[in-house]
Amino acid sequence: MARYELRFKASVAKDLRGIPKADVRRILGRIEALRDDPRAPGCEKLAGNEELYRVRQGTYRIVYAIHDERVVVEVIRVGHRGDVYRTR
Numbered sequence: 847m848a849r850y851e852l853r854f855k856a857s858v859a860k861d862l863r864g865i866p867k868a869d870v871r872r873i874l875g876r877i878e879a880l881r882d883d884p885r886a887p888g889c890e891k892l893a894g895n896e897e898l899y900r901v902r903q904g905t906y907r908i909v910y911a912i913h914d915e916r917v918v919v920e921v922i923r924v925g926h927r928g929d930v931y932r933t934r
Contacts, residue, residue, distance in 0.1 A: 849881050850912075853920045861924040869904060876903045877910075877921055884912045884919045898922070906930075 862870050879886065884899070892898040897911040907930040909923040923930055 848917050850884055850917050850919045852881060853918055855922055858921050858924055873903050873906055880919045
């Protein structure tokens, strides 16, 4: 299986700024693991969208899209579980 390329929306950097550094390290490690297996155990497809998935990292959620035809995982949003699904 090919390794997926990781891409980040520009807003993800802003999302990570408000999170403690120790948690950011864990979140980035979890994101890096998506390269090898974007549909790893524990990921869930979000209702209402064909491409969006989420994975948990502690009390935080990583929302991402998988583009199989381009072999790309695009990280859309990172945030606390209570806030990540709200529209901005």
